[in-house]
Amino acid sequence: MKVGVVIYPSKKLQDFANSYRKRYDPYYALIPPHITLKAKFESSDNEIAEISNHLEEIARNHQPFSITTKKISTFHPVNNVVYLKIEPSSELEKLYGDINSLAYGNPPEYAFVPHITLGQELSDGEHTDVYSQLRLLKLDFTEEIDRFHLVYQLDNGVWNVYETFLLGEK
Amino acid sequence: MKVGVVIYPSKKLQDFANSYRKRYDPYYALIPPHITLKAKFESSDNEIAEISNHLEEIARNHQPFSITTKKISTFHPVNNVVYLKIEPSSELEKLYGDINSLAYGNPPEYAFVPHITLGQELSDGEHTDVYSQLRLLKLDFTEEIDRFHLVYQLDNGVWNVYETFLLGEK
Known part of the structure; x- marks a missing residue:
């Protein structure tokens, strides 16, 4: 099955992101707003248990940290993706680095x-419209991230949570 | 926010249930197939942390157990709900009892x-049609349950996982 690793931010930030994703993100119904830490890859049931053990160890070696988002940005012209930019964070980068150093999936x-997608698969015209509106939004969200999630995809495309990993020693 | 406690069965069982829910369950897009352990109730951010601690303690005091489902049943005439019946299990009942003895939400x-809903909010005619078809299905799923999930509802009605709790001592 397909698995991946994500951070789900607070309900408040998810609700904010969904208010835009509803219109601009064709994957709106398949997964709640998230920060991707490890892109999806194919995995077996046995491997998932193994990955889960590695992720638990990584989680123990990281402490909860803050994220801040202040602006909307775009991956255009590489991709017509409009997103909430997460301000640079050494903790988040280190967590991402540790998870991606595991020998699963593709590099x-x-x-x-780091970002939370608000819109994707937009035509060039849509992208220009959406980005020119959203870039004017004044935002300032700061919140603590104390967990991340190993997720898997059902046959209908919907992602569910296999396990949550709390950051820090118990 | 609204929270609840559920068991998500294996991907295989979820995919099976979704093949019917897609047509017969208006909540298909809002939550994956599940066994409800604690019906939804309103909770604050602070309370969630507290509930999470209680659930972790309960999880530690229970061991993984098997569930079996062999037939499709109905709550008609009380409710026009068609469901996968989970065979009686003292472990599941005890887990349910412990979670529902916590002083949160309504009794x-x-x-x-114990059940996994396949169809609900069916008219009497639909219910008769659906149930008379599904009751003929030959089923025999057995699987191990080693975790349960504290879930919360986003403003758009979709349920996300706050935390997973693994059964048994670590």
């Missing part, structure tokens, strides 16, 4: 740009 | 009939 295709 | 409205 990341791009440099890590 | 259960009905006796515990």
Whole structure:
């Protein structure tokens, strides 16, 4: 089955993101707003238990940290993706690095740009419209991240949570 | 926010249930197939942390157990709900009992009939049609349950996982 690793931010930030995703993200119904830590890859049931053990160890070695988002940005012209930019965070980068150093799936295709997607698969015209509106929004969300999630995809495309991992020693 | 406690069965059983829910369950897009352990109730952010601690303690005091489902049943005439019946299990009942003895939300409205809903809010005619077809299905799923999930509802009605709790001592 397909699995991946994500951070689900607070309900408040998810609700905010969904208010835009509803219109602009064709994957709106398949997964709640998230920060991807490890892109999806194919895994077996046995491997998932193994991955889960590795992730638990990684989680123990990281402490909860803050994320801040202040602006909406775009991956255009590489991709017509409009997103909430997460301000640079060494903790988040280190967590991403540790998870991606595990020998599962493919190495990341791009440099890590932490973000929460608001819109994707937009035509050039839609992208220009949406981005020119959203970039004017004044935002300032700061919140604590104290967990991340190993997720898996059902046959209907919907992602469910296999396990949550709490950051820090218990 | 609204929270609840559920068991998500294996991907295989979820995919099976979804093949019927897609047509017969108006909540198909809002939550994956599940066994409800604690019906939804309103909770604050602070309370969630507290509930999470209680659930972790309960999880530690229970061991993984098997569930079996062999037939499709109905709550008609009380409710036009068609469901996968989970065979009686003392472990599941005890887990349900411990979670529902916590002083959150309302006491259960009905006796515990462990099930995975396949169809609901059916008219009497639809119910008769659907149930008369599905009751003929030959089923025999057995699987191990080693975790349960504290879930919360986003503003758009979709349920996400706050935390997973693994059964048994670590």
